Amino acid sequence: NAGVTQTPKFQVLKTGQSMTLQCAQDMNHEYMSWYRQDPGMGLRLIHYSVGAGITDQGEVPNGYNVSRSTTEDFPLRLLSAAPSQTSVYFCASSVSGTEYYGYTFGSGTRLTVV
Amino acid sequence: KNQVEQSPQSLIILEGKNCTLQCNYTVSPFSNLRWYKQDTGRGPVSLTIMTFSENTKSNGRYTATLDADTKQSSLHITASQLSDSASYICVVMLNTGFQKLVFGTGTRLLVSP
Numbered sequence: 001n002a003g004v005t006q007t008p009k010f011q012v013l014k015t016g017q018s019m020t021l022q023c024a025q026d027m028n029h030e031y032m033s034w035y036r037q038d039p040g041m042g043l044r045l046i047h048y049s050v051g052a053g054i055t056d057q058g059e060v061p062n063g064y065n066v067s068r069s070t071t072e073d074f075p076l077r078l079l080s081a082a083p084s085q086t087s088v089y090f091c092a093s094s095v096s097g098t099e100y101y102g103y104t105f106g107s108g109t110r111l112t113v114v
Numbered sequence: 115k116n117q118v119e120q121s122p123q124s125l126i127i128l129e130g131k132n133c134t135l136q137c138n139y140t141v142s143p144f145s146n147l148r149w150y151k152q153d154t155g156r157g158p159v160s161l162t163i164m165t166f167s168e169n170t171k172s173n174g175r176y177t178a179t180l181d182a183d184t185k186q187s188s189l190h191i192t193a194s195q196l197s198d199s200a201s202y203i204c205v206v207m208l209n210t211g212f213q214k215l216v217f218g219t220g221t222r223l224l225v226s227p
Contacts, residue, residue, distance in 0.1 A: 004157070042118065042203070042217030043158075090157050102148075103215075105157030 002026050006091050006106035013081040013113045021076040021109050023091030029104070031094040032074040036060065036087040037108075043090065049074055050096070081113045116141045118218035120204050126224045131194055135221045137187040137204030145209035149178050149189050152201045152220065161189070161202075194225045 007022045025032065033048035035058075045058030049068040063085060065077040074093075078085060089109045095101040118139045127133050139147070146165045150158035162171040162178040164187070171178050175192045191198055201220040208214040 040219060042219050043215075044217075045215070092157075102160040102163060103158075105159070107157050108155070 004091055004093050004104050004106035006089075006109050008109060009107070010110050011112070013078070013111065015081060015083060015113060017081050019078050019081065021078075021089055021091075021111070023074045023076065023106060024072050025074075025091075025093040025104070026072065027093060027104065028071060029093035029095055030071070031096050031101075032068065033058070033092050033103075034064070034066065034074070034076045035090045035092065037090060038087050046076065046089075078111075081111075083113045085111065086113045087111060116206075116208065116214075116216045118204055118206050118216050120202075120218040120221050122221060123219075124222040124224070126226055127194055129194060129196060129225050129227050133191050133194060133223065135189045135191075135202050135204075135223070137189070137218060139185050139187070139204070139206045139216070139218075141185075141206040141208060141216055143209040144182065145207040147178075147180055147187050148205040148207065148215075149176070149187075150203040150205060152203055154200070158203055191223075196225050196227060199223060199225045 004025045030051045034046040035043040037043050044060045047066040049055045055066050091106040092103045094103045121136045148163045149161040152158045161173050161176050164171045164180045166182050177190045180187045201222045203220040204218040206216045
């Protein structure tokens, strides 16, 4: 099925460990982004990309890295996990990040840092 | 400060009944307003997108309204079904160089049999 695929669905990390959250889309969307969702808060943008080779920071980028080597993939790397990074992470894609185009979200990765 | 506020925080209704969810925003410059449905353990799914000039947009039993003058939107659900149980998130897109989304915290709806 066409859409945004995130892996893994669940992950437990120890403080200081690193890991990569995977995100892939098969809709040939140029725009991809990562959000985190925390209880009582709206989704917040971590990083985004407007095309292969182009990435930029969102509102909460500290502790995260991204790269975009292909149109399809947009992995999110946690460099040294901290308990404050316990959250649900969503990847989203769109034809472009502008105006009237809808966003397609993945089903999320629930991350716990202990 | 750009903010999107939703009410109520949670709501329980009987199957078959109608309900209306509210969204107030203080966002500038405004581009469009979106409503998303988020099932438990899933990502948000788009229901409607409305620009400044659109007052109403329907998607099946879901009807969204927008009053750009008062900066209010509502989502009306008709003849609710058990599958409507979810969180409903109001999102406003800013008309900036990068099209930033401002998310509300959502209304959690439970449809009871």
